[in-house]
Amino acid sequence: MEPEMKWEDETLTVYLRGELDHHNTCRLREAIDGAMRRLLPRCVVLDLSQTAFCDSAALGLILGRVREARRLGASLTLENVPPAVRRILDLAGGAEFFQNGTGGKRT
Amino acid sequence: MKKRQKNRLTATFLSRSENEALSRVLVAGFLMDLRVSVETLSDVKTAVSEAVTNAIVHGYRQEEGQVRLDLLLFEDGCLRVTVTDRGCGISDVARAREPFFTTDAEHERTGMGFPIMESFMDRVRIHSRVGHGTRVRMEKQLLP
Numbered sequence: 463m464e465p466e467m468k469w470e471d472e473t474l475t476v477y478l479r480g481e482l483d484h485h486n487t488c489r490l491r492e493a494i495d496g497a498m499r500r501l502l503p504r505c506v507v508l509d510l511s512q513t514a515f516c517d518s519a520a521l522g523l524i525l526g527r528v529r530e531a532r533r534l535g536a537s538l539t540l541e542n543v544p545p546a547v548r549r550i551l552d553l554a555g556g557a558e559f560f561q562n563g564t565g566g567k568r569t
Numbered sequence: 570m571k572k573r574q575k576n577r578l579t580a581t582f583l584s585r586s587e588n589e590a591l592s593r594v595l596v597a598g599f600l601m602d603l604r605v606s607v608e609t610l611s612d613v614k615t616a617v618s619e620a621v622t623n624a625i626v627h628g629y630r631q632e633e634g635q636v637r638l639d640l641l642l643f644e645d646g647c648l649r650v651t652v653t654d655r656g657c658g659i660s661d662v663a664r665a666r667e668p669f670f671t672t673d674a675e676h677e678r679t680g681m682g683f684p685i686m687e688s689f690m691d692r693v694r695i696h697s698r699v700g701h702g703t704r705v706r707m708e709k710q711l712l713p
Contacts, residue, residue, distance in 0.1 A: 481593075484622045485586035491677070515593070515611075517618045518685055522677035546611050553688055554668070554681050 464493055474503040474536075479512040482520035491523055495530055506531045511542035521550050573644040580638045584629040584654070592621040592638055596650070599640045605711050612689035613648065613709060619682040620652035620705045627672065628656025628703055646712030650690075655702040662695050 468475040476494055480486065498506060508524065524540070531538040543551070578599050582588045593614045600610060617638070624636045639651040659665050666687070671680035687693045690707040697703040 481590060483586075483589045483593075483618055484626060485589050488586075515614065515618075517615050517622070518679045518681040519622065521681055522679045525679065526677040545608075546615070550615075550681075550685065553685060554679060 465490055467493075467497055469497075469501060469503075472504040473507060474498065474501055474505070475507040475509055477509045477512060479514075481515040482513055482523060483515065483517055484519040487519045487523040491526065494527055498527075498530060498534055498536065502534060503536050506536050506538045507541055508538065509541045510544060510547055513544055513547055516547050516550060518550065520547065521554055524551070525554075572647065575642045575644045577642065578638075578640040581635050582638075584625045584632070584634045584636050584656075586622075586625055588636070589618055589622050589625065592617050592636075595638060596640060599642070600648070600711070603642075603646075603711060609709075609711055613650070613711075616686045616689045616707055616709075617650055617652070619686050620650070620707070623682050623705070624652055624654035624656065624703065626678075627659075628654035630657065632656070645710075647708060647710050649706065649708045651704060651706045653702065653704045658699040658701055659695070659697040659703055660699050662697055666695070 465479070466477045474497060476497075478490065482490070506527070508527065513520075528538050576599070578595065580595055582591060596613055596617045597610060600613070621636060621638065628634070634654060634656055637653040639653070641649040643649070664670055666683045667680070668684045669680040671678040683693070683695070686705070686707055690709045692708045694706045695703065
């Protein structure tokens with residue numbers, strides 16, 4: 463599964479569509495990290511409006527991209543977070559994580 | 570008193586990651602006629618996905634093996650899910666249940682699999698023997 467991405471005003475937006483499980487996140491991780499390293503964006507946005515399913519693998523994907531964005535000097539924001547994703551982020555203390563200077567826009 | 574069974578399904582599949590999605594489709598299909606809320610169905614699918622992923626990723630690592638999924642629905646609306654593998658087993662189950670504990674941080678594992686199962690289901694029991702495999706049994710009351 464290759465994610466759709468948009469590159470505009472130094473912002474890389476990644477649309478995480480479909481089912482974010484362990485099987486799908488492996489490919490997504492490579493694609494997102496590849497784009498971030500190539501483009502060196504100022505901001506990275508993960509748009510979750512079309513995310514149909516997520517489990518702890520999605521959590522690993524999101525937290526891993528936060529770390530990678532930081533390493534590259536970019537900020538990372540989550541947009542259009544569905545309730546199911548929010549619940550898993552909250553369980554891992556992720557909500558708090560996103561309020562500490564990484565954007566953390568939650569809709 | 571023994572609870573009356575309403576329906577049951579047993580499936581065995583190979584420990585391939587594409588079967589994580591299959592396990593979710595199976596449980597959703599099994600509960601199709603039951604009027605459970607979208608949230609409840611999402612909780613059950615997530616818990617099943619975690620248990621099956623654990624069997625594939627941690628139980629069998631890169632080896633090919635069989636994962637067994639047992640779904641049992643009781644007349645009172647309680648669902649019992651059992652996920653069994655014959656993989657490497659867990660040496661310290663109590664530790665494995667701790668949030669953020671993982672034996673494989675390198676692949677961005679979060680150590681949140683068991684905490685998610687425990688949070689999304691009513692009861693989770695883990696039986697594991699090193700070298701023999703792991704059985705995860707989870708129950709949730711789906712209907713009031």
